[in-house]
Amino acid sequence: MNQLPTGMYQPGTSVVHQMKANIKIFCFLILTGAVLMAETIWGYAVLVLFSGCLIYFSKIGLQTALSSVRRLIWFLIIIFVMNLCFYGPENPWIKIGIFAPSYEGLMQGVHIAVRVILMMVIGNVLMVTTAPLVLTEGMETLLLPLKLFRIPTEQIAMILSVAMQFIPTLFEEADMIKKAQIARGARFDSKKLLDKAGAVMPLVVPIFLAAFKRADELSLAMEARGYRTDMARGQRKFGMPTGFEWLAIITCSILCILQILCL
C-alpha cells in the first residue's frame, strides 16, 4: 500500500495528452472491442504495433506503459502455464500425471496473456495521459445519451469524480491504520498466510469507519454550501473533435472492423 498505484496521471504535452477525454475514452472502448475480437497472430501483431505507436505518441515511456504488466507478471505466468498444461489434453506432447502440455494449450496461453497485456497497456495509456477530473467529465459527456432514459448523468459523474478524489486519501488513511496496527503488534511481514490474513482483518472496520466519517463531513459541507443533485450544473464543453482526433477515431474503428472481418 506504500507505493502509488499504477496508472496515475502524468502531466505532458504529447498529442495523446492533448486529445479530449471523451474522444480518448471512446477510442479506448473501440480498442477494447478490437482486442476482444482478435483471434489470429496477425490480428495480435497489428494490435501490438498499434499499442507501440500509442506509447510512442503519448511519450509516457515503455516503462510506465508496462508498469501494471510488471506487477502482474506472476499472475500472467501462472495463467499461461495452467493453459499450457491443462487446456488441450487430446493431443498432448507428453503426459505426466494430470499435466498434459499441448500445442492448443500453448496457443491458448499465449492468446490470453497477450490479450490481458494489450488491455493493460491501452488502459494505462488512457489513465496516465488523462487527469482524473477531466476523465470524469469525459465520462459525463459520453453518458449524456442515458439522459433519454431519465438516468441522472450529472449525479453519476459527480459520484465518479468524488470517488477519484477519495482514492489517494483512503490509501493514506489505510496506510496510517496499518502502521497503527503494526505498532500494536500486527504481523503484516510474516511469512505465514494465517498471520497475514489475521493482520489484515482488523484493518477493514477502521478503514470503513474512517471513510464514512469523511463521507459524512463532505456531504455536510456540500449541503451547507447549497449543493443539490436535482439542479443543472455548469459543464465543460469539449467541442468538435480536431483533425487528429478524427484520425484516431477512424484508425481505431478500422482496427476493430479488421479484427472482426479478416484478421
Added chain:
Amino acid sequence: MNKMTTVKKSIITAVCIALCVVLPQAFHAIPNAGSIYLPMHIPVLLCGLICGWQYGLLCGLAGPLFSTLITAMPPMAYLPPMMVECAVYGCVAGLMMKLVHTGKVYADLYISLVAAMLAGRVIAGIAKAVIFMPGKFGMAMWTTSYFVTALPGIVIQLVILPTLVFALMKARLIPLRYSKEA
C-alpha cells in the same frame, strides 16, 4: 440525527467505489486474496445495504472498473463478469433492504445479505456460462469458484457487514433503521 439525503447517499457511494480500489490493495500481500477473501464485494454490498439499489448498482459497476484502471486488478479480461456479479450484489442488497422489514436490524441485514450473495453468484454463473465463457463454464467450476474457494470471503462478509452497518448506525454516521433500537 443524520438523515440520508441524496447528496449523502452519493458521497457514500463515491467512498464505497474508492474503497473497491483501496481495500483489495490491503489484501494484496496474501496470494490469491481476491478470489478467497473477496475484498471488493464488501464495499459494494455495504453501499447497496445503506444507500439503496440504484447506488449499489452504480457502485458494483464502477468499483471493479476503477480498480482495473488504477491498479490493474482484476485484470481487464475478468472485468466484465466481475462487473455483472458486483452490480447484482449491490442492486439486490438495496432492493431487499427496501422490501424486508422484520423489525430487527440484524434480521433485515442478514436476509438482504444472503439473498444478494446468492443472486449475485447465480447471475454471474449464468452470465459466464452463456456470455463470457460459453461451453467452458460448468456447474463444478461454478461451485468451486463461487462457494469453495470463496468460503473464507463469504464468512468474512457475513460476519463483518452486519457489524459494520450496526457500528455505523451507533456512530450516527448513517440513520437508525428502527427508532426503538436507538
